[in-house]
Amino acid sequence: MEFIAEFFRQIADDYPRWNFIWMYQPVQQGKILSGIWMTIKLSLACLALSMVIGVLGAFAQGSRNVILRSIVQGYIQFFRNTPPYVQLLFFYFALGQFTPTFSPDGWLEVPIISNVGWAIISLSFFAGAFNVEIFRAGIEAVPESTREAAESLGFSRSQSYRYVVLPLALRVSLPALNNNLVNLVKTTTQAFGIAVPELLYQSVTIWNDYPSALYPTMLLVFIVYVVLVGILVMSMSKWESSMRIPGYGS
């Protein structure tokens, strides 16, 4: 291990623009690792929450209740047609003011929703709006006659949605869902704007302190995202093939 650190220290000495500082300095290394970990946590939380929003939203869109449908429609329009970065700032700075605070030590007033919390909420709602549309398109691809078969067997609307419509819709939706989730993982970098200590945030603090580390750190950020998105795409295609039905579709 010492030998690797020594190697990168040597490079930094020989080529001043290529200071891989986080390869030999434990403090910087800790920042990078915690940044990656935060990015992963942020991504997973947003993926899960945005999918839940997508599924529930698409179900609500099929409801007979006009008010519910228009709420969902309004939600989609707002989040789809405004910049996610502005949404994030709005959630954190505007809504954040109205959230109650609590005091863990009787001294400091801490808002119950942290900046990480707001980032998760705001990004999930952003991606969720697209997921609703994606799932709805999938649901519309399920033939009315299949739904009628479930209905005529006595399935309730939610049973039919859960056991018949959604599983079929999901298969149709996967390619579009794939794209949206990849975008979501990349969009988590915007949490930087409200000081969520994710990978980009940590990287920027490093290259502000050590301009010589700019190139290597940027390179690292790119590589980490390529790997993270690669893992996501791979698991999605695993999922897709595990859901393939013999004799159905292509």
Next chain:
Amino acid sequence: MAEWTEKDPIVSIRDVHKYFGDLQVLKGVSLDVMKGEVVCIIGPSGSGKSTLIRCVNALNDIQGGVIKVRGIDLTDPKLDKLALRKRVGMVFQQYNLFPHKTAMENIMMAPMLVLKEQEEDVRQRARELMKKVRLEGKEDAYPGELSGGQQQRVAIARSLAMSPDVMLFDEVTAALDPETVKEVLVTIKDLAQEGMTCILVTHEMGFAREIADHIYFTDNGVIVEHGPPATFFHEAKDPRTKEFLSQIL
């Protein structure tokens, strides 16, 4: 409301009117089916046959008249659709199986989810039903791996798994190859002989003649003529019936 007894029609359709928007599709249709009876509905395309039988399990609502199934009034605003659908099974022209479920799962889903029966009991019954529709060995096949005729027999088994009192068949052989039509008709015939009450929309005249207790001919939203097969096919009086029969026989 008087309790339903076996002496009453199990399906009673009284002066039913049905509109799709401004289009009137049923114009005062009345028809009774007794328990154990097999009734065939025939008629030209667009005459409202599908619409009529879809009304019997409330897939379509009606704008006038009354439909009762085993005493359950379908026009009651507080209609318990679940109670109705336990009683009425329906088989469609396009089978409409759940493509992501195996044959067995297709059959087992409704009894488990809707009737909340134990999985083991349902599995046992589903096996017997697969045998009954002559599909042993295909239990784990997905619909996409079955022929049209096989899929249709799974669809019949799926409806039977709910132990309905009445079965509705809407041109269930219309989408099939001529060779596979027979295997489905045999299945339906078995059912009819076991005393299942059946309402069939069909273009298979030979079959209708063979198994029907009563045949109804519809045209343009009304029942033009009806009777038992013997008289219906030989003594049709209405010119529309005669023309239809001459074209199809």
